[in-house]
Amino acid sequence: MRRIPVNMSIPQDNSRDNPPGGGLSRGAGLYVHVPFCATRCDFCAFYQVAPTVARTRLFLDAVEREAGLAARDAPRFATAFWGGGTPGALSAANLARLGALVKKNAGGGLSEWTVELTPASASEARLEALREAGVTRVSIGVQSLRGELLEKLGRRHTPRQSVEAFGRARKLGFAVNIDLMFALPGQSRDEWLGDLGEALRLEPDHVSTYCLTLEEDTALWLRLGGGRTDPEREADLYLATWDFLEERGWRQYEISNFARPGFECAHNLNTWAMGEWIGLGPSAASQHGRVRGSNAADLDAWAAAVDRGERLTGGRTALDDATLAEDALIFGLRANAGVDLAGTQRRFPGGDWERLRAAADALCGNGLAEQAAGRLRLTRRGRLLADAAGAEFLK
Template structure:
């Protein structure tokens, strides 16, 4: 397959994800691909993104852009500006939503100004906790005082759409500590809050500690803290719209919503994934191999899958149920008439009988109890519709 990916069908808006792999040091829980920020590698990366963007962005409108990492905000201001201008050259117009992940320690006035200049209108800041002792246990590089300085810098730069990422079920974290983190985030009044249960990914420092018996998961506590999250945030005016995401009215993340609804998106950079032209694939998670593929016009890709109707119908059901709006079963059946979905409605009735879902007409959505078991429900749906 050549580097260029021609769109199929009507020119509907795309999502664009850019993976910026540079990070000062890996956090103990992080399994994302990352590299140390060496000047030569940053320059090579920026040149590679420019070439890949020219090949992959073929004139279709891009509705949303999301820069993730790594730590995109680790790039100097001039590199952030260069990366943004590189993308804008390939687009017919500016995106509706442009998000950039930032670590509190990387937020500086010149970087915030550069992001505003190129059109970034949403920041997602990886706070995780306001408790310095808990941040230490996660291997985070920032402290609570840096969160507050970063917050002031972003607001002063004019950002009026900010997400704060928080993490619960941390080693040694009490119910009171999690509630304190939630309340401190609420006090800052961001437009969006994401809350994630700590997961132990293989090949991370926390996974090693878990496998050695130095840490233990407390599944009942995880459920308790999750329930505390939605009760506390709902009372503060943050509506839950997906298992881990809460927003004030009008501030749900459009990029993520479109992804969960199985639209198309392009991923640029090493390890970035794409869903485009009836295929799903990821760039190799290696800077040198990714660059070599771009230079040859033969992208180094992994996990290439032809998106059959069965795969898309299954993913629509699984990700749809993670959203509070749920799934319209009649639309699912109409969108995929050639797929045998006869088992879905009886399965939905089983979920209802177990108290895990509500079925109102054709609308199937999880109850709070069902959202606590969303991963299990998704696994059941996958098994139900496996080819």
């Protein structure tokens, strides 16, 4: 069975008018992976290294060259997103440099530009540099507003720093997402909902709620003696989260994401809907021109490849309609809006639609999905089992 691609998350609405083949009708997404963190959180499995002056210079020089190479492939970008690592590991001056080169290569007219920041790095100087560059949205990695839980995760910030970072971002006029985590070691249901309620009192525009996953060989995984999970506890926390947010007027648009109207993350929606995106920086993934691939997860190897004029040196896969149709369903179903089956078939007519429609019917038959007005949506139970439901579409 083909593996579900990693490093891609979830669509909201597949009914958009992309031409067959998932072309660039709306512009692609531009992702930049800033691979620096001063310290490693205990649950982290992302590619990142400690920033030094030499590494930072190597990164910025190479990303500038890579942006030039990428601009030839996708001359018009609609959204940008910087993640990592943490972009806040760069100084305000270096953020301004990165911002200028993104603007130069983005072809103008970014409708949304998000930067992830840790609370400790969201200084006034950095936020002002981002504002000046044209960034519209910041995503703050709060994770929890309880100090003892942050310590258990190996996070080096305090709840107070999170609140202050939020205030500074708001003052400068950014749309703000708060990233939170649940199912933390020792965290009770009431503690989680208390945490969530406290975050909502800040009045963010968007909330992402992630269930802690224990990635193999992370410090937390080793400390807890392996990848132990408690599916029943996790399901209970998912349901409690959805109810809690819904009761307070928050609209869920994807399993882990909630937004005030108009504040859904357009960049992620494009990725999840099998649009096109280009990733810059070590370990960044891309999907464009019917090719999916990723950069080397190693700063030096990536920079050397860029020097040779090469991108996407790892896992290059040609994308045909069959693969894109499967992925559009797998990722599309995680969105509350579900998938427009006829629209997706028009986009990817070469998919094995007899098999895919039979799988959709089977999901409806066992209560994991439902169809209405031409759209296939997961039920509440189906959303709890979204990975298993999605796997039904894989050959």
